[in-house]
Amino acid sequence: MDRRRFLELASLTGIAIAGAPLLGRADDDGGLAGTRHGMGAADDDDDYEGPLFVMVQANGGWEPTLLCDPKGNLNNSYDEGDIRTAGNLRYAPIPGAAALFDTHFSRTAIINGVDVSTNAHDAGQRNSASGRLGDGYPSLAAMVAGAGAPQRPMSFISFGNYDRTAGLVAPTRNGNPDRLAELSHPDRTSAADPASSTYHGETAHELIRLARKARTERALGEQRLPRFRHALETLATARQGSAGLQRLEAALPAPHATVLFRQAQLVVAAYKARVGVAGNLFLGGFDTHSDHDARHTPRMTELVQLVAFLWEEAERQGVADKLCVLMCSDFGRTPSYNGNAGKDHWPVTSMIAMGAGVSGNRMVGMTDDGHDIVPIDPATGMAAAVPATGIAITPAHVHRGLRRALGLTDSAVDLQFPLAVDDTFDPIV
Numbered sequence: 001m002d003r004r005r006f007l008e009l010a011s012l013t014g015i016a017i018a019g020a021p022l023l024g025r026a027d028d029d030g031g032l033a034g035t036r037h038g039m040g041a042a043d044d045d046d047d048y049e050g051p052l053f054v055m056v057q058a059n060g061g062w063e064p065t066l067l068c069d070p071k072g073n074l075n076n077s078y079d080e081g082d083i084r085t086a087g088n089l090r091y092a093p094i095p096g097a098a099a100l101f102d103t104h105f106s107r108t109a110i111i112n113g114v115d116v117s118t119n120a121h122d123a124g125q126r127n128s129a130s131g132r133l134g135d136g137y138p139s140l141a142a143m144v145a146g147a148g149a150p151q152r153p154m155s156f157i158s159f160g161n162y163d164r165t166a167g168l169v170a171p172t173r174n175g176n177p178d179r180l181a182e183l184s185h186p187d188r189t190s191a192a193d194p195a196s197s198t199y200h201g202e203t204a205h206e207l208i209r210l211a212r213k214a215r216t217e218r219a220l221g222e223q224r225l226p227r228f229r230h231a232l233e234t235l236a237t238a239r240q241g242s243a244g245l246q247r248l249e250a251a252l253p254a255p256h257a258t259v260l261f262r263q264a265q266l267v268v269a270a271y272k273a274r275v276g277v278a279g280n281l282f283l284g285g286f287d288t289h290s291d292h293d294a295r296h297t298p299r300m301t302e303l304v305q306l307v308a309f310l311w312e313e314a315e316r317q318g319v320a321d322k323l324c325v326l327m328c329s330d331f332g333r334t335p336s337y338n339g340n341a342g343k344d345h346w347p348v349t350s351m352i353a354m355g356a357g358v359s360g361n362r363m364v365g366m367t368d369d370g371h372d373i374v375p376i377d378p379a380t381g382m383a384a385a386v387p388a389t390g391i392a393i394t395p396a397h398v399h400r401g402l403r404r405a406l407g408l409t410d411s412a413v414d415l416q417f418p419l420a421v422d423d424t425f426d427p428i429v
Helices: 003-013 097-107 121-130 140-148 177-184 202-222 226-240 242-251 259-272 292-316 395-405 412-416
Strands: 052-058 084-086 089-091 108-115 156-158 171-173 278-283 323-329 348-355 362-364
Touching: 052 121, 052 140, 052 259, 052 292, 084 097, 089 097, 097 108, 097 292, 097 348, 108 395, 121 140, 121 323, 121 348, 121 395, 140 156, 140 278, 140 395, 140 412, 156 259, 202 226, 242 259, 259 278, 259 292, 278 292, 292 323, 323 395, 348 395
Parallel strands: 052 278, 052 323, 108 362, 156 171, 156 278
Antiparallel strands: 084 089, 108 348, 323 348
16 A cells, blocks of 8 residues: 555544644654553543542742742741741731631641752753653653543643653643533534434434444454554544543533633543543743742732632532642742842742642741751651751652652552652651
8 A cells, every 4th residue: 555545544534643643642752642541441431539639830930938938038028927827837928828728728738948959940840740850751640640540531631831641641731611512412413502403313323333433443453553553542532431521511610710710620520520530730920030029929829729719629529538739830939039129040949739648737848048958857857957967858759758649659650750769758648
């Protein structure tokens, strides 16, 4: 068969060639992101009862002293006496922070003095989201989805920032609830109208489904190239997902007026409907090299309001006991202001873990009055009596603890992407 005829046949069967793999995209390392389970694992059949993991990233490098590592002497926006507390937590007096920490302190662990070892945006995002400074590791959210239920049609929903999958799962990007009716009810003449007539009767629809399944199984039996077998398996999984999308459509509430909140609604509803496992949310605008106080505080307020809403939605949907959240950013910001009243990049940051598997009402790690790392005693998580014997917390410590809390320790994905860090210190539990 010549090349032109092969491409014509491929286009007629719906299989993408070369640069545009079926259902999503080629993964960052060139592999095809998709299900590992193939045709035998329809979303109705999985028994996943694990956590709903959501990563919330502050893009650009947040200012921990304006949130969870408050120091009145380093900011023009509040004094030392304005710092607030909730249980054992201390936080900056920015709008929206009380609604998050006063309500959820018992499920919150704040990890301060985290050494991200870089001032570069890409490297910092990668380190905070994957636990590894070097390239090649997936986001923790992708790992949770890939280990838990990669065959679900929206197992990993991502709205941007660092979301590498390393081939563990096919990501759903920029999920649009308004299109769900068209995807979940393709046979309706008017997709959004439940009373609409259909193009085919139930009997014809079932015959079509069986014919498609038989055709795909035939193609799989004849195909020997791994890449195209993977594409066919992904196609089969997608066709099995329409029932799940109908459950998702039923689980989605009226859309919130705020875009970020609508994204949170979709991630929670996908888990509730058993079509999703993990989500990736992010907010930009934190790279405030000028006019820092006026620009950074409103973004931080939006961030904590997003996370507070995420918890409200999880409570409303009855899945709050399953929710685990990681808040992180590229790095921190300098202790002092520059000549433009801004703050520049600083390799010391904080991370916040909340919810399922997390030992809450704790502050772990420390920074000094100049926002430099204080070496800690691994046994206590606080300042080492002899600094030379202490350790610096890294994102790898946080990710090692979260992997344990999320049930990933010693799983296939955990062994595939090991973390080079001392396992005796766990800031999460």
